[in-house]
Amino acid sequence: MKRRDFLKVAAATPLLPSTALAHSELVESSFPRSIMHGSLQASSGTLDLLEGNIPQDMYGHVFIAEGIPLETNHLSPNGRGAVTRLDIGSGKIDFTRKMIDTPSAILQSHITHGLDKFNLMGGTIYQSLTLGYMNYCNTAPNYMGNNRFAFSYEGGTPFEFDATTLDLVTPIGMPDEWKSSLPPFIDALTPKKHLFPQVRTTGHPFFDLERQECFTINYGGNVGTMGRKDAFLHLIYWDLNGQLQRWNIVDRLGNNAWLETTSHSLGVTRNHILIFQTAARVEATRILGTTIVTPQQHKTPVWIIRKRDLLSAQPHVIADYIELDFDTSDIMCDFDDSHGEITLYGQYLGAMDKSEQLFNWERLYFGGRVERELSGYPVAPVDVGGLVRARIWVSDSHAEEIKQDFHVIRDERLLWDMNDPAYRGHFQFPEKFEHIYWSAIGYRPEHLPRRVARAYEDYPGRLYDNESLPKQPIPSSIVHMDCQQMRITDSYTFPEDCVVRTPQFMARQGSTAQDDGYLFTAVVRKHPSSTDSNGKEYWFFDAKDLASGPLCKLAHQQLQFATTNHALWVGSIGPRPSGIYKANYGDFLRQKQPLHSRKVRDLIDSHLLPQFG
Template structure:
């Protein structure tokens, strides 16, 4: 047990890119050669580990006057709001050491953000709108340009049959996946043209105006790849929601609050003072302009009523790596499926696609703009309390039979199953004998990935100045113990098996967030999972607040009472790495789940992004290594910045066998990772030209927006390094 403080090192991150100049001309320097600070590198470690995490935006860099930024310091921005930085650890030349290459995922909206932030002519005047992006909770949004595609969550390695090298996709829940070059780490092309995706809602566009160039595309952050079907298939989702869809309310809510209360931007402008003075002064409106504005709002409201009934959809997308999408709309009982949260992760078996309404919500209150005055903050705190809601306690599961996805068929029926104990992440066995689908869950009971610590957890006029930096943007701690579970569902009927296997541990299963396991190939799910490694948050006294306790006060599947939760949290539970073992009977059905091995990190240490790296010494599910990122301290250690790379023997987690660090390696909050045996330059012909993709939308917009694309987006204009 520990009562140590959660490491503040997770709050800061470097936006510097490191790479070979021939691979990245904008890099600040060559790849970092990491230092072994403890233990030794195993001789049979090989391949390349890719890790991704958010690193804030150009605004965060300007605020800090340094490439070392604190993206969530405004008190309302979540830590995982930020452009994705890909980190590649190279283990292919161990005699020379381990190198680290980094690069930001620069999609077209990145250059639009850069241009609008630094160029005054896009920042609004009496005759033109302000095009700049603003952080709103989990998202970064421009009222005129749309939603940033931040690509900061996960990867999907793929290899199609006719190709000789691996390809790598990088993903986010609210944007098109992109393919990156495994060597240069450049984000090369989106997967699917703009017109192949359907936006999550049409309400984000204004009446009589074209849709914003950067539309809100809701998809799976964890798509699937099947190397065994038709030479290889990528499978993912495209979902939309009606008025209940939170994102449909972003623009109206922000506009209303800005006009009523007035918003002070938390992002500092870099333009000259005389240009910025009038930035937030609203031009005097004529009576006609006011009537026109009122009419447009009324029209938006009427359209919202219509959208309330017709906006829900779930599409399954299949992509062959070279051509256009194949798409099917999925119904249940003859009606469109309403995804109430997200399809954060999907599963793929030999015969079925599994889509779950996962426990990863986007809440209205997280997207409310930051109001400066005390009265306005009180109003906003009230609004957040009223609008907030817990994540769904049950998993709505939709099962689609793959053979029903036929050419010429537009609508396909799904079976539905419901499993208790909410989950954001799960895995499936690829084999489904007798139509029995095996699902492996992390049940994050009453632990909400959509809720984080914010300035509204503190009364600025009553709370004394903190001794330690506040953990703005960090997820709250769990308000019940998590379970690890294994369930079977009959894919043909949707019937849930009667004997699920569940395991929990009062020392270990607190916030199992990220999983990794050995696969038979790096491209698809194993036929049967045997061992799953989970990185767990633990319990930290400075991550539990009255707001989250109140939100989950009436959680229906509570195992540990709230009073005991608070006691356990005050005592502390260490962040840990554990191995879940799945023992099977003669019919290969799960017979027993057990935590076969674990490692509890020292007091004040936090683990994230564990990745299994196979070893050549054997092919068992424990033959290999776990590579992970470990945070500790305040971030002021001059040698490590409070973040290190730790390596464990996957067959024996009792202690790390090697630790790596570098004085210029400053890694913040990271999410998922993946592994490739070889990092090879991208050779695929598939590529969607940026101008060809966006110009049909851009040419319908104002002169300012067209100019922005011509000057910044299409030429991919960068600021000088340094």
């Protein structure tokens, strides 16, 4: 490490004296702390109706992924994975909740000490010296068609699961079909016995239900801007049956494409594939124990590939590079790209940092310190967010933004801490988006660390500066964005004691319109809606009338979920078909097994091979 970098690290490493808690300028928090706690045990039952009535034409199944923080400072959305399935019909809603038992998560739960133990690094990822890196597979459930489903994760390979049992069935691709994302000098020191390589991919692979194919990515080799000469970005194609096929992405001069931060979203149109660099940064010095914040950049880099250039005999594919003048995380596109014109819809994140969590006992901007119980929860935004539409024109030889078509919506009442989108056909894009629903988590001044406020004080485009930031909370909301008018046409603001995440559109029986259905939301309350609720609730709305409030609220005393991530709705489910794709993962485990301790060898025999072998 260079001397100036060392001094920066030393200056940013917090010294936490055991002094009295500094006085806060804020009133007592209405935040529901129970969002930091989720059960590690399976549960099932019939949800209790707290208020309202369940619509008779609401049907199907909702899958909700979540993360459970396991220790102090553990970033909660990146916690231990769990999934809940809701089964809706006959005027009632049943639930089944299970842990997402990836092989690495299974070993973590049985190994609590020694060299094999998984240790939390920088509050974000778990690593074992002998086993490798954790893959919780908790970002999003995905429908692949033909009763096949997959969990995806930005820090590991996706897994297929059976929708009826919620059990994982197979990894998608063998370990040697994915390239390690570690820088080469670190990869060279990695023990050959590792079972779980470090793989970086997108949180949203694209499954084309008509063509029965999947596009995703594999990237790495660098940490931020360090190690750019070794950086790579690969496009992966999968026909849902055979081996993965990959292309190395290069620019028109033959230089490797690369990503500085992460790629939460992937865009696929009829003729193009768009790889977005999204606003969540893996801090290079975090594993050294620092809390340095490198601000997200006010831009979204995009690599644009023409599908016709994907030739199986060629190892490389050329992509054009552009930069959009906003930062985002979840971004979608019309599948229709007639005349080379691509229309995008996404959040405007602005001065917020989805990759930062609260650290135990660190100083807060409005006074006081972070309490241990809240450490790991995502930090508050430093400005109001928004919603954007952007358009790109792609010719045979280049790509450029159609700047006159750019549109941004900012709303100081509704759009703080922009979160997930919901739309008909979630994770499969319509020909043209007409309606998108968005959740905004809201603003909690008591969740704003001093280091984050200072890091973003000069961020461009801010509506609020640090001095004018509200000292009162701004509640969660859901909004209905009309994509043709580019305006918010309907909204609902939740009570202040609620945290709302994970909206999901649910089609009404027999409907075809993009706004004809219901909207699901996961709600955690400080003050439960009734004595039958533990504060972990599901609220359902009429998608055409959010403002009227929830049609019904449901909960169950045994349903204990934590921070939810993405969800998925499908009309029906069935067992995964037999005799189809299954990676030969058992042979990989048996090959590595003799290199490990007796404890690991026994766990491979008793827990991994029976399920994955």
